[in-house]
Amino acid sequence: MAVESARNGSVELVYESVGPPGGEPLLLVMGLDSPMRWWPDGFCFELADRGFTVVRFDNRDTGRSTRTVGRLCGGTSWATAAYSAQDMIEDAGAVLDALGWRSAHVVGQSLGASIAIGLGLRHPDRVRTVVSLSGLPRGYRLAEAARYVDPLGLLRMARVTARRPRTREQEVRQQVKLARMQAARSQSFDERWARETAKQVTADGPSDPATPARQLAAIRTGARLLRHPERLTAPLLAIHGAEDPLLRPSAAAALARAVPGGRALVFAGMGHEVPRRLWSVLADEIARNADRSRVLAQ
Template identity: 80%
Template sequence: MAVESARNGPVDLAYETVGPPGGEPLLLIMGLDSPMRWWPDGFCAELADRGFTVARFDNRDTGRSTRTAGRPCSAAGRAGAGYSALDMIEDARAVLDALAWPDAHVVGQSMGASIAIGLGLHHPGRVRTVTTLSALPRGFRLAEVARYVDPVGLARMARVTARRPRTRQQLLRQHVALARMQAAGSQPFDERWATETARQVLADGPSDPAASARQLAAIRTGSRLLRHPERLGVPLLAIHGAEDPLVRPSAAAALARAVPGGRAIVFGDMGHEVPRRLWPALADAISRNASRARILAQ
């Protein structure tokens, strides 16, 4: 797959497409400090098999997209080299523009789900449907989402990310450890895939420990932008894992209730991940949500 580039102001956004050129357009948005490689190739192929032309891209500060130097933006807004949630929403819009897609189905995972919802709220004409995976209902402001996050899981993740790897091998192991702790504990962990993906991620560019802090600060400062999912005017499907160690499954129900006509699905053997064993079921669910837009358009 050839990597191409979209531009939003000073930011270049690496993206690639999978599937037939004439398929239904579908944009994938990955989560916190996670480049597009964490959308598995096999999952993208499952979506392509259902008639979608799939695009995935590296959020700013990840992968082969523009990296930002400096500290995270402050709670009050931009500061120094910081950026905002709206900037990240406009990044997704810029990828649609580069693809010459007037509109698309949008699928977001974790933080990417907030960007997907934000895109639907701020550019409603560009979004056909929204499907979220492991989403919080109203952005990432702690006071609004505390009931939905698992403090034990967050503490485990913090312990992993608190380590400062000194070698490339240590950094590789940290990436794999994060993938493992986010996976469903009742199922075998695909360490081979996680290790190979982590190697590719590290080959794409240097790791920046401050990138996740900048992205998280951006989404938190955009809490007002994301506070009203009930204004989303397209079909929404909230997918969640019953074994998600970071975000409780009740978040999916809350998000579905907030959006008129919203629906939720909870998979019993899924964590904060896109696991191989569920690729067909996830692709089917996304396809069914897309069909709701076709029905409404008739």
């Protein structure tokens, strides 16, 4: 995969591309505190096989993109709003600019789904279609999100992340444990892939325990925009796992109902993840959603 970078002001955004140069442009946006390496290579190749030129990038504050230096607010678990939802949305737009793409299909996972939807709402001319994977229908404003969040799942994750790793090996083990917790319990867990990915992620740079709070604080600044998905004009597909331990599958149905012409799919044996056994199926559905934009353009 070719590795390049884009800039949004002082922020450098590292991205990778795969697939035919002349393919349909498709941008992948990863979730909370998750570098682009958590988009499986094999899934990217499945999309490329369907004629897409696929680009994934590290959101600011993750991976090899610009990290934010800051501290948590005193006595709270929230960070100061070091940047905003609009900043993260414009980061995605900056990647499109660097690629010379006037528009693209955008696929976002978890918090990345909110960025994808936000890009479609703020810059509708730049987004051909939107696919939300394990996303929320109206952003991360507590009053809007509470009905879709599984508090026990979040509590289990919080217990793991509360222990700050002291060595790189401890960080790798922690990330593998988190990946396992997000996976469907009814299916075998691909620990080898998770461990190799975690090793690559930690080699790119140590994690910052404040990053999740900063990114959540940022997305919450976009509550006014994200609470109106009905204004989205791009064809939308909301995909969710029936075994998602963090966000309830009803979130996909709610998002699809809110967006005119929106569709929702819930897959058995899928958690808060992009599982190997569904790569081909998910790629087919993303391609099918892309076909809708071509039909509408006729």
